[in-house]
Amino acid sequence: MLTASITGKLFEPPMPEEIIKVAKAVTKKKRAFFIIKNFEKDVRVFKQAIEYLRNIGWSIEYGIVNDDISVDASSLRKYRRGLAGTILIEKIIGTLAKKGKSLVDLKMVCEQLLPETKTIGLAFSDSVLYKQSCHTLSLGKDDIYYGIGIHGEAGYRKEHWQKSELMAREIVNKMRLNFRWQKKENVALLVNNIGKISPMEELTFTADITELLELEGLKIPFIKTGSFMTSHDMSGISVSILRLQDKWLEYLKQPSTCYAWPNSI
Known part of the structure; x- marks a missing residue:
């Protein structure tokens, strides 16, 4: 790392x-x-x-x-x-x-x-600025915000709370438009807990994303789920996809002692 x-x-x-x-x-x-x-x-x-x-x-x-x-x-x-x-x-x-x-x-x-390498994030609650009372995203109790940044920057669309599968579908559709991938391509998947998401929710969402990508005909030989890049006091999750080439998969699988990088594949 x-x-x-x-x-x-x-x-x-x-x-x-x-x-x-x-x-x-x-x-x-x-x-x-x-x-x-x-x-x-x-x-x-x-x-x-x-x-x-x-x-x-x-x-x-x-x-x-x-x-x-x-x-x-x-x-x-x-x-x-x-x-x-x-x-x-x-x-x-x-x-x-x-x-x-x-x-x-x-x-x-x-x-x-x-x-x-492409990423989409979504937030379920605001990131509260340190020593300030303002909220950065102005999210309501049952709102989600697609396309947010790690510092609480605005995204591209707010919606009311949806099921995990529907949120996953929005992200995969956005990824397809940007990657224009072909069937049988190999990708690495990183599902990042931006903050306050339980392990059960994290894994459920990862399963939904994985299933949709497989329905797209993609191969996913590398999946990581966890808290890799968090944001101050924000509840949210992001999905990153890397289209694999050359020996990138081999390099991703090399063990690391980095705290937040579990070595199980």
Whole structure:
């Protein structure tokens, strides 16, 4: 997985100085690969840190993950956010880095992964901002919100509460439109508990998603369910799909000691 995660204050990116400090602390080799979620502030501060490190002799490459498919219009795709699909990319790139691959190799694989990784999230309750009384999504008691972001950003449609199967169907339909997949393609599935979802609900939803994908004729040799990318005080769940190529499945299955990554397949 990752050597380090560099975080800022709640719902804010770290400062460039913090990024530089962590990079220097975890390696003396003066080279690093950054995986950045596509939020304007995050991209800006990481690029500032990367410019500084390159100027003092570091070799740096990076990838910007924009797996959010809640935005359809091509003119708005640059605003696609980085969501839980980032975890799958981190796992594969982390495995390759451990195998000693060069930064050029990591960059090449990351560029291949990005268009094949897609995520849709949905919320059942708001994310309450820390030390503030406001709610970010203005959800009613029986509302769900499709297409939300991990910081409580707005999605594309609100509806009243539905059965798990109907919510799964909405997500799979959205995925089909974006992937334009063919029968017998292999995909990896990550069902992410954004927060407050019970294990029973989590597994029920995963079963519904899996059944619908299999009805689409897809093969799913890799499934992970759990809390991989959560949001402050929000109840919700997201689905990430990676269309598998090359040895990506093998890399995903490599064991990891990362806390939130169970190694059972």
